[in-house]
Amino acid sequence: MPPPLFFLLVSYLRMQRRSNANELLGQSPRGLPPGEDFSSFFSMKRYPAFDPAEYLNWTADPELVEAFSAKIAADPERQAIVDALDDEGLLSLYRDLLRTRLHDIGLKRWVRTGVISKAWLGTGEEAVTVGSVRALDTERDIVSPMIRNAGALHMMGMSLADLFRGYLATSDSPSKGRDLHIGDMAKGIIQPISHMGTSVTIVAGIALAFRNRGEDRVALTWVGDGATKTAACHEGLNLAAVQDLPVIFVIQNNQVALGTPATQHGAGDLHAWPAMYGIHHWICDGNNVLDVYAATHLAAARCRAGLGPAAIVADTFRMGGHATHDEREARQTFQSELFEEWGRRDPIGLFEAYLMGRGIETPVLEEIEAEATAEMDQAAAEALESRDRIPPPEQALYEGFSAGGVLHGLEVRPI
Numbered sequence: 001m002p003p004p005l006f007f008l009l010v011s012y013l014r015m016q017r018r019s020n021a022n023e024l025l026g027q028s029p030r031g032l033p034p035g036e037d038f039s040s041f042f043s044m045k046r047y048p049a050f051d052p053a054e055y056l057n058w059t060a061d062p063e064l065v066e067a068f069s070a071k072i073a074a075d076p077e078r079q080a081i082v083d084a085l086d087d088e089g090l091l092s093l094y095r096d097l098l099r100t101r102l103h104d105i106g107l108k109r110w111v112r113t114g115v116i117s118k119a120w121l122g123t124g125e126e127a128v129t130v131g132s133v134r135a136l137d138t139e140r141d142i143v144s145p146m147i148r149n150a151g152a153l154h155m156m157g158m159s160l161a162d163l164f165r166g167y168l169a170t171s172d173s174p175s176k177g178r179d180l181h182i183g184d185m186a187k188g189i190i191q192p193i194s195h196m197g198t199s200v201t202i203v204a205g206i207a208l209a210f211r212n213r214g215e216d217r218v219a220l221t222w223v224g225d226g227a228t229k230t231a232a233c234h235e236g237l238n239l240a241a242v243q244d245l246p247v248i249f250v251i252q253n254n255q256v257a258l259g260t261p262a263t264q265h266g267a268g269d270l271h272a273w274p275a276m277y278g279i280h281h282w283i284c285d286g287n288n289v290l291d292v293y294a295a296t297h298l299a300a301a302r303c304r305a306g307l308g309p310a311a312i313v314a315d316t317f318r319m320g321g322h323a324t325h326d327e328r329e330a331r332q333t334f335q336s337e338l339f340e341e342w343g344r345r346d347p348i349g350l351f352e353a354y355l356m357g358r359g360i361e362t363p364v365l366e367e368i369e370a371e372a373t374a375e376m377d378q379a380a381a382e383a384l385e386s387r388d389r390i391p392p393p394e395q396a397l398y399e400g401f402s403a404g405g406v407l408h409g410l411e412v413r414p415i
Helices: 004-019 062-073 076-083 087-112 126-134 151-156 160-168 198-212 231-243 289-304 324-333 336-343 347-357 362-384
Strands: 142-144 219-224 247-253 280-285 310-315
Touching: 062 076, 062 289, 062 347, 076 289, 087 126, 087 151, 087 160, 087 289, 087 324, 087 347, 087 362, 126 151, 126 219, 126 247, 126 289, 126 347, 142 198, 151 160, 160 362, 198 219, 198 231, 198 247, 231 247, 247 289, 280 289, 289 310, 289 347, 347 362
Parallel strands: 142 219, 219 247, 247 310, 280 310
Antiparallel strands: none
8 A cells, every 4th residue: 555645645646737836846746856746657668559549648636546546445345355465476467467458469360461351359357357366365266257358368377479379360370260268277267258248157156166165266257248247247146146156257348349339238237247146256457457456355255255256347347359450449439538537547557657656666666577578579589480280171170079080061061
């Protein structure tokens, strides 16, 4: 938690902006000269060709920085969990946020340069993924991410190069070239599927196995606001509640289902959704990685205590299209003011301001960004070396499922 002096300085800075009375403040946060403000705080490099327009000249809004910490302080349980994080723990969160954003940027670069045709990104929603996974025990727990939760893959132990190879469909990709949805059961990652909502039933079944075998493990999945309307989601939530299963459902409320705004695909308060099933839940700011982390930490503790399932409703916003090919549609779907509002709440920028309020110096953040950028560039280059490794047709078969059977071409199949 930032020292009390930080909050006082933030309050003074707000007075500066409102009254232009710079003389009221001998120095601004972090000991900056009079007249300067949060615009001089360190912020990760922005990429004009790839970042949302609202991120390009990003500076921290003092009121949002204050709200970032105040959100945690309002809940003593969450505050205690965050207070237990030392600088190393905080910087680990920062590193994973950067990796997740830089992976998106790497994919978008591939789209723009013709390496791949499209990519599904999580820009602006990174905190929902990173905060959730960091609260788990990655050595024993299981996750089932959506494709927009790619950050979960490297946090659970998959190599960054494999994250890129998945898009190239090479014979050495995690799916052996079968699918761009990738996972690794050995590392506790169930690969996603295009059909939204189905992961809810899958993790409910996994959690049932955990309970039946007496294992101290938790299963977690993310589900979008749109997918909460699917039958599979309903069935999975209900089963988990009835059976008191150790499973966490993170409802990632990015306010749009493909191209349909939340106001058009559902009615009622999404925050109350888990209560319909009798599932204990928490509401959190999906752009505040510490709030997501603390809420998931509490949810996991509840599951491990045998108290049944838990849900988290994380409010965030998709700062782009459903995929890179329909970004224009996304801009037409929502008012520009909404993008501007959520653009000011960049989860990485706000966390950087929080870290500097904690006394972490600029060179530390710069070094972490340089390391993350270098490893992401290396991972992309390594994946491209596999580009010509085309899988043979037989590799489309799955051992134990379709391998060994007789496959008929479409032309001889009955209509």
